Amino acid sequence: MTSQEILFTYTLRLADNALVLGQRLSEWTGHGPFLEEDLALTNIALDTFGTATSLLEYAAKVEDKGRDADAIAYRRNEREFCNILLVEQANGDYAKTILRQVFVDAFNILLYTELSKSKDETLAGIAQKAIKEVTYHYRHTSSWVIRFGDGTEESHNKIQDALNELWRFTGEMFEMDEIEETLAKQGIAIDAKAFQAKWEKQIDELLTKATLKKPETVFMQTGGRKGLHTEHLGFMLSEMQTLPRMLPDAKW
């Protein structure tokens, strides 16, 4: 791989995580449990799409093959997506959506804090922007985790079920492969392993406050970076990509 391909792949991974999560969150638009939460998730989706757009535009520029951000988002197949499995999981109930979000928000705060010091100026700039937004999101989603967990028996059970199901997807966030290691050595990418303990401590404290218990033994799932996804991504993409694929030249 050339250094250009390495940077493209890394940027695309960051972009796909934001794009797929943004799409999932936007599925709640008009379906939120009540108006304020509908607004909240729609706003969080908008910020997430904003970050995805900045990253996709940069990926297109690095790749320099004449594809623009839209072409990368809408004309790739499932196996070409390199997001982590956690973000593509179906929304489920509100507790599951919130828990998935809190895992990602807490991770993104740590990631973007480090990435804002990257030697790559564009990635650093995008991270400086995103950090403010994800910090705001975390305040919202973490307060909901406590409300669900420490709320009624039903809300507690719902978020506990979500925890049992989603925990196995959290390990993948901290994986490092050759691409990330190469770029980390150059001061461009971030070594996510380095802040894994910090993330776990923060999440443990939150779960304790919310009276929730992590599942004891789990086998961490992986594969997203290599394009090996769970069954959920294909269905999501088919909805997301229908219009641009049916009418490739359609404009707003």
Added chain:
Amino acid sequence: MTLTKENILKLISVIPDPEIPVITIAELGVIRDVIIDKENVEIKITPTYSGCPAMQRMENDIKEILNKNGITNLKITTIYSPAWTTDWIPEEAKEKLRKYGIAPPEKTTEDKSWLTGKSKIVLCPRCRSKSTKLISQFGSTACKALYQCQDCLEPFDYFKCI
């Protein structure tokens, strides 16, 4: 018109924010720089929020007003660093927001009291009461939250401090 940074700024500074028309995009802090190179004009802008849909409209408004004034060799570049902050909004503009019914960002982003669980006191833009409560952390646009005054009962938008 001679092509100078000051002249260009004079033209584009008056453009109102598309969603909050009482303040200008210059007061909002979106315009970061104007670079003149012979006949070419480059304007650097920064987004308020990554996904703010008003950014496209602001770009179009800048283009329109400059084209009208005969400036066509124009490039608008989006920059991300330094990241936009509500600290850039001057006091006069905050007062305009208040009069419009939007509570302006309280204090500055240096204030980290929320980390310790204390929430900010947001004054009601109508009666200035301190007794207000947060209804929703997210509001009608990316930059706002929803509050309600406990005294005059007015629900209002609060411009989030970021």
